[in-house]
Amino acid sequence: MISIRAATPGDIAAVNRIYNQPSVRRFTFALPYESRAASARFFAAERELRTSLLACAADGTVLGEASLTREANPRRSYAAMLGLMVDEEARRRGTGRALLTALLDLADNWLNLQKLELEVFANNHPAIALYRSLGFEVEATMRHHAMQDGVLTDCLAMARLRPGLPADRSTAPLPPPQAPRQPFILRAMEPEDLPGLTTLMSLPGVCHGAAATPFMAEAALNELTDPASRARAIVAVSGGTLSGLSVLLPGQGRALHTATLQSMMVHDAWQGQGIGRALLTAMLDIADNWLGLSRIGLAVLADNPPAIRLYESLGFEREGRLRADIFRQGGYADSLAMARLR
CATH class of the missing domain: 3.40.630.30 (Gcn5-related N-acetyltransferase (GNAT))
Known part of the structure; x- marks a missing residue:
């Protein structure tokens, strides 16, 4: 039985343990041997913009973490970046899907977000399949985006849009009189x-x-x-x-x-x-x-x-x-x- 709850400062050690697992590190942007202090600084940064959820087992063990970080630019405040990691021992049990489903409910029904974005290694096929099943689409292939196992590796930019967003059809404003050409x-x-x-x-x-x-x-x-x-x-x-x-x-x-x-x-x-x-x-x-x-x-x-x-x-x-x-x-x-x- 998986339960979902908000992350708290007391969860830093549990989240840090997952973050340092080799298979988790391989498909995130983590470096080896991240300290608990580094994880605490990450969670403290942009606290007003980030919503972080945990998946827990019946005994309270933390099985995974997922977050939404809203864009700080006011013209992009309708969008948020999604992050996800699941404990090595909790995969293929619906942990990631449970976390994402809870985040999507928050985004759609409580936070009024119109676009969710994420970056995923192009060779992380299980994660890509999960994201696709929940409505995310590939928007760009970012070549040589990050180092993985000593090799510069491509990543995919994926996004999920709320339906019916009005498209901007405006034209550029007329330019003002041009300043004289000068050095x-x-x-x-x-x-x-x-x-x-x-x-x-x-x-x-x-x-x-x-x-x-x-x-x-x-x-x-x-x-x-x-x-x-x-x-x-x-x-x-x-x-x-x-x-x-x-x-x-x-x-x-x-x-x-x-x-x-x-x-x-x-x-x-x-x-x-x-x-x-x-x-x-x-x-x-x-x-x-x-x-x-x-x-x-x-x-x-x-x-x-x-x-x-x-x-x-x-x-x-x-x-x-x-x-x-x-x-x-x-x-x-x-x-x-x-x-x-x-």
């Missing part, structure tokens, strides 16, 4: 750039073509200038105006060879002046020649042909289509998953 410089982002960045992120064209949220408070962007942050942020400055931004987030653990291009945006009035290409070229130089990365991934709105052409011209290839990837103009817009491998 621009690239440099590291500094704290004094935050006012210019909040202005940039509120522009109609930027909001339509990226995941930016208008009227962001400067405090919400402080991480970009935090010396302890792993993110690399480069800005373009044209005539004293912040005219572009690019942010690269290197991976961790078994994805140290990767990075995600988190942001790429150019001021509405400076489109077509080579700023985006210069920013992206600078980031690829950092990735290739200074960080030694072999995979750079990104998501770009599917109705943004100029950006897609730019990425393809610099070696990015399409890996799939992410449905309902962003909320825009009262509907949901798809993105393309793209990546560049060395």
Whole structure:
């Protein structure tokens, strides 16, 4: 008899025991010999966004854990990332299905989530079959996404959508008068750039073509200038105006060879002046020649042909289509998953 309950801080040791099992580690993104303190830090992080459930045997033994972590970006707060692990001794007993069924009930009937996402190793066939049986579909094949048994291995991005989501049919806003072409410089982002960045992120064209949220408070962007942050942020400055931004987030653990291009945006009035290409070229130089990365991934709105052409011209290839990837103009817009491998 399997019972489902919420995880508590007192469960850290039991969850850590499962996390360190070799077969669990192989198909998650865990590293060997994770400490209980590391597991405690993981569960404490993003506590307001994460819902974690446990499957337990009749005697209280923890058999598995599953979680939903809601997106922090307000324009993606309708989505959550799903995680699942099951004890080696509790497989093929319905443990994973019981956990997922409880999470799906929470997502649909209590949390009002519209999209659930997950990443799974492409060679984890039992898990993929379970996810498919509960309505998840493969959206992208992410090549060389993580290390597994000493080999860079593909992963699948899968998702489950609530039916009837309205599609965004909006068109890009008319561009403003273009600023005179002039030299621009690239440099590291500094704290004094935050006012210019909040202005940039509120522009109609930027909001339509990226995941930016208008009227962001400067405090919400402080991480970009935090010396302890792993993110690399480069800005373009044209005539004293912040005219572009690019942010690269290197991976961790078994994805140290990767990075995600988190942001790429150019001021509405400076489109077509080579700023985006210069920013992206600078980031690829950092990735290739200074960080030694072999995979750079990104998501770009599917109705943004100029950006897609730019990425393809610099070696990015399409890996799939992410449905309902962003909320825009009262509907949901798809993105393309793209990546560049060395």
